[in-house]
Amino acid sequence: MKKLTFSIILLLLLLSFGGCNKNKVNVENDQITVSPSPQPAVTLPDEDSSGTDSEENTDLRKVQDYYPIQADAEYVYEGKGNEYASGHVYTDFVDAANDKVQTRTNNGGSETVKVIQIKDGKVSVLFTENECYYRDNLMDKTSPGGEVLLMEPLVKGTQWTLSDGRKRYISGVDVVMNTPIGKFQTLEVTTEGDNDTTIDYYAPQVGLVKSVFGSGDLEVSSTLSKISTNTPLTQTIDVFYPDEDEKIYTEPLTLSFRTNDVTRQILVAALLQEAIKESYLPLISENTEINSLYLGDDKIVYVDFSSDLIKDMNLGSGYETLVLQCITNTLGNYYGTGKVYITVGGKPYESGHILMKKGETFKVDLDLVTE
Secondary structure (H helix, E strand, O other): OHHHHHHHHHHHHHHHHHOOOEEEEEEEOOEEEEEEOOOOOOOOOOOOOOOOOOOOOHHHOOHHHHOOEEEOEEEEEEEEOOOOOOEEEEEEEEEHHHOEEEEEEEOOOOEEEEEEEEEOOEEEEEEEEOOOOOOOOOOOOOOOOOEEEEEOOOOOOOEEEOOOOOEEEEEEEEEEEEEOOEEEEEEEEEEEOOOOEEEEEEEOOOEEEEEEEEEOOEEEEEEEEEEEEOOOEEEEEEEEEEEOOOOEEEEEEEEEEOOOOOHHHHHHHHHHOOOOOOOEOOOOOOOOOEEEEEEOOOOEEEEEEOOHHHHOOOOOHHHHHHHHHHHHHHHHHHHOOOEEEEEEOOEEOEOOOOEOOOOOOEEOOOOOEEO
């Protein structure tokens, strides 16, 4: 039963393999270039193909043809057999210099981030983080084992073994696959476990168009149903504001991210937005910048502000404490952690009222928050 559950989860995560976005990224000679691209064209089969395998010009098939990277697009998959088989896939970041892409899959129950590299005739998953609701550039991270999704030569019979012992192989080429957005000639890739099988179908210049998981009488499928171009990732966060009544209030704020947008810059713009109520105190001044922002491996949010954070605050100790608490709550809540290490110009926070020691963190505290 554990193996079956694990396999179903793997199928749900496969949605992240399809790439998204409005710019087409081509990989040639181990280099990625980004250029504007319209919606991917549907590849129709020849009338006489009937889903049969063709070995003609197989030496010209490249993995990058079947795993295109596109920016600012949304791939939508409709699912059958499981409530989490449906999903949306976005591209967070593209690292052209290192042939990498970071994808984000939302299946309605959770979000999964993957770092994938397209290089040396392989499409490889280098890093995976489940339940990842924040957006950071994780391109430098790796996970033990990794996973190869596609491998050249892209001909029937090419086979490799995954780190968990499962066998994966190309089981067909030019296999006709019908989807809600059209008919494709696809590369069929089969993964065999001890008690289950997953079959993925990749279309040239489109990516993953269908994935089917089977175990006994159970069948779960995810099929590409829509590609929306020029579509950013949107996230709704809670921003905490101190009020003149010395209480803290929460207001939802929707953030919009394009591929390769820097998260800290989007958050600065969000914190600078005029609050919904005039009695709310601003969290930062217009001159304040965030020099760095990330979630550490120790699950602490590290944020470094410019000196304008303190210089422009001009508040008494009570309100200054409230402002810092609101910054802590906002960032900690977004990253899903309870500790935030605030520095100014690379040094621990220090003002006329508050002096923090090196390594001392602010704690998320919701006791003063008024619903």
